[in-house]
Amino acid sequence: MNSIKDLTDQLFQEGVEKGRKEAQQLIDEAGTKKSELIAAAQKEAAQIVDAAKKQAQELEKNTKAELQLFANQSLEALKSEIVNLLSDKVVRDAVKKSIEDKAFMQELMLRFVKHWAENGELEIQTEDAKALTAFFKSKAADLMDKGLNIKQVNNLNTNFVLAAKDGSYKIQFGEEEFTNYFKEFLRPQLVEMLF
Structure with missing residues (x-):
């Protein structure tokens, strides 16, 4: 029985570890996406500001x-x-x-x-x-x-x-x-x- 319990514990630990890895991977991907979105938004905002400045100068x-x-x-x-x-x-x-x-x-x-x-x-x-x-x-x-x-x-x-x-x-x-x-x-x- 001990071996079933050990096997169950091992499966549980592997599942938890796999879940943690997948969660961390999702968090990392979300962080990367967030950084990309912020960079894109900042770039677009800078372009809008530049266009507005050019238009104001003109x-x-x-x-x-x-x-x-x-x-x-x-x-x-x-x-x-x-x-x-x-x-x-x-x-x-x-x-x-x-x-x-x-x-x-x-x-x-x-x-x-x-x-x-x-x-x-x-x-x-x-x-x-x-x-x-x-x-x-x-x-x-x-x-x-x-x-x-x-x-x-x-x-x-x-x-x-x-x-x-x-x-x-x-x-x-x-x-x-x-x-x-x-x-x-x-x-x-x-x-x-x-x-």
Whole structure:
């Protein structure tokens, strides 16, 4: 009987030992799987972070480029509006005064008809062009010395003032006016970029 008991004990011990080995093997495999899963998750997380960083850098670069473009566009629009206002006012005032000067109008008409009859075209002579340029320069300077209010640029309401200051001309505006002006240039592209 002893031999059956010994045999049973031996079988039991072998079964327990085999169970322990299999359990340890499962634990080891689970540990390896866990390490592999953690490594894969960390790698994927790093890739996601890298992609997000690249996307953020690209967005920042594009935003800076867009802001520079909009700043240039708004500056060019403002310059254009100043030129338009000055030339419009100078020409309007000059034409009004010229029309009122009957002797000047008669001389102009006489030249016009004479040149047209001779050449089929009207030509401003060099000396006349220089005088005309000097006239426009002086009138533009007079207007800017008095101050020029810029109410609208590219159909955007503004409240800018171009005035003489310290021997040159300065554009004066409040922070709110400039912010609103600049936002109007940015708004369409920002809406497109965001939505």
